[in-house]
Amino acid sequence: MNFAKQLLSVIGGVTTVKIATTADEILEPLKKTVYQELSDFDVLQEANRCLFCYDAPCIKACPTHIDVPSFIRKITTGNMTGSARVIFDANPMGASCARVCPTEELCEGACVLSEESHSIRIGDLQRYATDWVRERDISLFVAGPSTGKTVAIVGAGPAGLSTARDLARYGHKVTLFELREQLGGLNTYGIVPFRLPAEIPLWEAAQVTHLGVNANTGSKIGVDISLQALVDSYDAVVLAFGMGSVPRLNIPGEDLHGVWDAIDFVDKVKRGEDVGILGERVGVIGAGNTAIDAATCSRRLGVPHVTLYYRRGEQHMSAYKFEYEFAKQERVEYRWYSTPKRILGEGGRVTGVEFVKTRLDSDGMGGMRPIAMEGSEYIEPMDTVIRAIGQSKLSAMLQLDSIGVATRAGVVVVDDQFRTSNEKVFAAGDCTFTKGQAEAMVVEAAQQGKLAAASIHEYLSL
Numbered sequence: 523m524n525f526a527k528q529l530l531s532v533i534g535g536v537t538t539v540k541i542a543t544t545a546d547e548i549l550e551p552l553k554k555t556v557y558q559e560l561s562d563f564d565v566l567q568e569a570n571r572c573l574f575c576y577d578a579p580c581i582k583a584c585p586t587h588i589d590v591p592s593f594i595r596k597i598t599t600g601n602m603t604g605s606a607r608v609i610f611d612a613n614p615m616g617a618s619c620a621r622v623c624p625t626e627e628l629c630e631g632a633c634v635l636s637e638e639s640h641s642i643r644i645g646d647l648q649r650y651a652t653d654w655v656r657e658r659d660i661s662l663f664v665a666g667p668s669t670g671k672t673v674a675i676v677g678a679g680p681a682g683l684s685t686a687r688d689l690a691r692y693g694h695k696v697t698l699f700e701l702r703e704q705l706g707g708l709n710t711y712g713i714v715p716f717r718l719p720a721e722i723p724l725w726e727a728a729q730v731t732h733l734g735v736n737a738n739t740g741s742k743i744g745v746d747i748s749l750q751a752l753v754d755s756y757d758a759v760v761l762a763f764g765m766g767s768v769p770r771l772n773i774p775g776e777d778l779h780g781v782w783d784a785i786d787f788v789d790k791v792k793r794g795e796d797v798g799i800l801g802e803r804v805g806v807i808g809a810g811n812t813a814i815d816a817a818t819c820s821r822r823l824g825v826p827h828v829t830l831y832y833r834r835g836e837q838h839m840s841a842y843k844f845e846y847e848f849a850k851q852e853r854v855e856y857r858w859y860s861t862p863k864r865i866l867g868e869g870g871r872v873t874g875v876e877f878v879k880t881r882l883d884s885d886g887m888g889g890m891r892p893i894a895m896e897g898s899e900y901i902e903p904m905d906t907v908i909r910a911i912g913q914s915k916l917s918a919m920l921q922l923d924s925i926g927v928a929t930r931a932g933v934v935v936v937d938d939q940f941r942t943s944n945e946k947v948f949a950a951g952d953c954t955f956t957k958g959q960a961e962a963m964v965v966e967a968a969q970q971g972k973l974a975a976a977s978i979h980e981y982l983s984l
């Protein structure tokens with residue numbers, strides 16, 4: 523293992539860089555999770571603060587509408603399996619969501635106690651209850667009586683797995699087609715291990731396969747098997763293939779050694795693969811959750827100076843508040859209103875980036891767009907550049923038009939029942955993500971999967 527060789531340690535507020543000697547030493551900071559562990563006493567005390575509101579606002583604010591007062595009440599009576607059942611019934615990704623949901627913007631943000639004191643720590647209680655059953659490997663649900671109908675699902679991330687779980691509970695025979703070796707999508711491969719260790723989504727996926735769902739991993743639809751073959755062989759098909767890699771910046775120097783795609787970078791780190799020497803300075807381009815994950819990951823790998831560059835201002839960044847706060851705690855630095863113009867190199871390796879300052883101007887459609895201010899160029903020395911400017915669309919690669927599925931700007935078009943323009947084909951999750959309509963987040967993908975399953979069940983019951 524030849525990970526970034528330096529390992530950061532903070533002793534008494536003084537940052538020192540020491541040479542890590544073993545793989546375990548290098549990987550240790552990646553394993554140290556960000557959430558606070560709760561004792562049984564803390565949990566009971568927190569659960570007993572809940573007012574168990576009638577018509578509770580937290581239920582409405584949760585995209586999967588978990589009956590929060592019910593699961594918390596069950597914790598107070600020591601019925602942990604019952605509590606977890608309430609959570610997972612509404613949200614098949616309940617253990618992952620307990621760790622990655624932007625709770626202050628969802629359930630906790632709606633808690634009536636937030637006005638007087640502080641909200642109930644719903645995410646932490648949810649983590650406690652779901653961990654309780656996970657640690658004991660308790661299976662909560664069973665498959666429904668067989669209907670004889672078959673469904674193929676393309677992609678086994680939160681959307682595909684949630685659809686599969688509910689279809690199996692309805693009694694349909696489900697087969698997942700997943701190109702990676704393991705199930706879970708970005709929960710397993712994309713979100714940094716110190717926010718979401720892979721063992722959590724892998725256990726959630728096992729809960730799904732335990733219901734008799736077939737999982738064909740290492741199987742790329744569109745290459746190994748055509749979409750048409752699925753449409754011909756199954757009673758219904760679900761598209762849940764998410765989004766792709768980070769788009770290129772399209773600037774000179776992008777192919778130099780030391781330029782990374784953020785998703786690829788986190789993926790390798792999460793799987794314990796070698797990412798080589800990152801150097802003293804890492805620059806991350808972007809300000810969404812992918813950028814935060816790449817930046818904090820670099821810090822935990824021991825890089826002393828990690829800076830995030832964004833072409834708009836702090837108030838425009840798309841990362842959640844909790845992610846931004848976390849990155850600040852991890853000492854990630856920021857440069858606002860800056861966009862890269864070219865990547866500089868020597869001997870085939872990155873040495874710096876030339877940026878140009880930006881300002882916002884009207885885009886003529888009611889929004890604001892960043893404009894480069896010529897003459898404001900500046901150079902930042904850098905050893906590694908990580909691009910994190912969103913994710914590309916995969917629909918072109920899958921040739922959806924070959925099965926009569928319409929797309930708009932690369933996004934699968936669905937109606938409010940998650941039906942596509944082909945009556946046998948449904949879609950859910952990030953592959954249907956359109957800015958301004960829903961958030962690309964795990965809890966949203968889980969909810970869409972559930973709703974798609976209900977819609978497919980209705981279609982198959984006709």
Ligand SMILES: Cc1cc2nc3c(=O)[nH]c(=O)nc-3n(C[C@H](O)[C@H](O)[C@H](O)COP(=O)(O)OP(=O)(O)OC[C@H]3O[C@@H](n4cnc5c(N)ncnc54)[C@H](O)[C@@H]3O)c2cc1C
Binds near residue numbers: 681706
């Ligand atoms: C770095 C990062 C950090 C994030 N942090 C958060 C967070 O803190 N909180 C939050 O709520 N959300 C977060 N998100 C967003 C969240 O991960 C996604 O919204 C969610 O995973 C979408 O689920 P999905 O099932 O639609 O797609 P994915 O999770 O992308 O799953 C799609 C699956 O389809 C598979 N696939 C693709 N093409 C094919 C094919 N041709 N054949 C077979 N299989 C295929 C993929 O391998 C993948 O497993 C983050 C995303 C990233 C990238």
Ligand code: SF4
Binds near residue numbers: 586620645
């Ligand atoms: S799934 Fe997320 S939003 Fe819903 S109650 Fe749990 S932590 Fe809150």
